[in-house]
Amino acid sequence: MRPLLNFFSVMTAAGCLGMACTGNIGPVLELVTRDPGDSGGDGTSGSGGGVPPTTAHTTIDASTSTGSVACGGSPDDDADGDGFTERENDCDDCNPRVNPNAIDLPTVDGGPPFDDDCNDEPDDYVPETCDDGLPLDDDDPYNAAKAVELCKRATGPGDWGVVSAKWVMVDGSPPPSDAALRANFHLGHGLLSGFGPNVTPRGGARLLALSSGTARQQQDEGFESPTGFDKEYESDFPEGFPKHPRNCGDLVPAKPSDPTAIEITLRVPSNVHGFSFHVNYATFDWPHVCNDFNDYFIALLSPRPPDLIDGHILFDSQNNAMSINNTFIDVCTCEGDSPCDSDGMQYDCHRGTLELLGTGFENRAATSWLRTTVPVVPNQEITIRWGAYDAGDHELDSTGLVDNWQWLTEEGVRVVTVEDRPEL
Known part of the structure; x- marks a missing residue:
């Protein structure tokens, strides 16, 4: 199992080289690795297996007052180009994988949970079973x-x-x-x-x-x-x-x-x-x-x-x-x-x-x-x-x-x- 991105690629993808990320991110920036899984899974994985695919996250220090990372500019700037600004509830504007329209798949292998979709509930996406009991001839x-x-x-x-x-x-x-x-x-x-x-x-x-x-x-x-x-x-x-x-x-x-x-x-x-x-x-x-x-x-x-x-x-x-x-x-x-x-x-x-x-x-x-x-x-x-x-x-x-x-x-x-x- 290997990380998809390293520290340098995460920061350059967001346009946050050197001191460009000015928010209070504290002393840590870490990667959460996710096992790619295999085919024929249960709907919880990006690759078809029972676990999500490898991805990378910026980890925000708990002392951040707003819970978001300012990646330079104003709260109305979309610094990571993901279509959301800090004012539009993007809780990590240095990471294009994190915003309110992300799918918040669970972290596996004991990794720390992460809030991909910025709703203050890390790893909260659970694939639904929503077809039990549907009628055979349902025309909806x-x-x-x-x-x-x-x-x-x-x-x-x-x-x-x-x-x-x-x-x-x-x-x-x-x-x-x-x-x-x-x-x-x-x-x-x-x-x-x-x-x-x-x-x-x-x-x-x-x-x-x-x-x-x-x-x-x-x-x-x-x-x-x-x-x-x-x-x-x-x-x-x-x-x-x-x-x-x-x-x-x-x-x-x-x-x-x-x-x-x-x-x-x-x-x-x-x-x-x-x-x-x-x-x-x-x-x-x-x-x-x-x-x-x-x-x-x-x-x-x-x-x-x-x-x-x-x-x-x-x-x-x-x-x-x-x-x-x-x-x-x-x-x-x-x-x-x-x-x-x-x-x-x-x-x-x-x-x-x-x-x-x-x-x-x-x-x-x-x-x-x-x-x-x-x-x-x-x-x-x-x-x-x-x-x-x-x-x-x-x-x-x-x-x-x-x-x-x-x-x-x-x-x-x-x-x-x-x-x-x-x-x-």
Whole structure:
């Protein structure tokens, strides 16, 4: 375990070299190291593990009368460039990681607690479990956000958390206005306690399911077979689509039909540089690969991350979007020995089909759990849209699961999706 910053880098990052920091900081300036942890954690960590990532703090002497550090200039100056001044309750204006819009993760390994968010309660952020007891068919989009562990609502421009949430089509347009079609639309989302007996939430008590059919398990009220529940409505393509899978020749994906999506706007904590979430995709398209009518599950971020041509953030190592033509498909079976060869596409199918029991997708295909990480800018307002859609035929449905949102405080986060599959 090592500190992320040393004394010199902390002071230069704040523009406080030599005697430039004129506040009464007493005799001490120390680093609190935080273990990076590992993946697949419980939502308390910036890196996905059970503990927060490494960070650095200025420690203020108790004799400081105001409880803040004056880093030169007046109380109206934002000396560390974090968007807050001393007069706006920045209790350490020499440290851009400390201000009222920071996330106050707990210090670990016996280190002294620190008040990252300047509310006089050090290490007070405890990830909430806010999705226990939510109804399966809840149509409040804010409760859907809770199902993926987005519990905190932003109270104003200087506060991080959920700003807004709404149900949309995959292109961002409103759901159908016709009452019958709107009822079909809302069958396409569900707050599930699991997806069959072998797929459980990665965080909290519920997961969010979005489907081009019904977002239900077989035993749930409202379930329709994913062999083809025609919801009788369509939408335009989302930004950046259609995307053409590699190794599929001249495939031209069909227009979205039966889509369901959610759009959540968030304000990023001031000491956060990324986020992660888990996703699991099941499709009845198996084994019909490289087909114009293959379904998609999308994740779009606005503003788009650097170096991407659009805001789509869910793709494999070959830049394939999430469909049956994605290399993450591994919950499947085929005749003969592995790997399976379907129209020239190969799949290992190492996990068999146990994860599909009780879902309606038995003997079809899925990815199992994956974890996507994405960079963001501190204090930025972002909008993420998750959604599922059939492609043109209103048949052979697909369902995407989303869960376990985590904020990441370490720098250098990249857009990447990796396997995070539990043992069966």
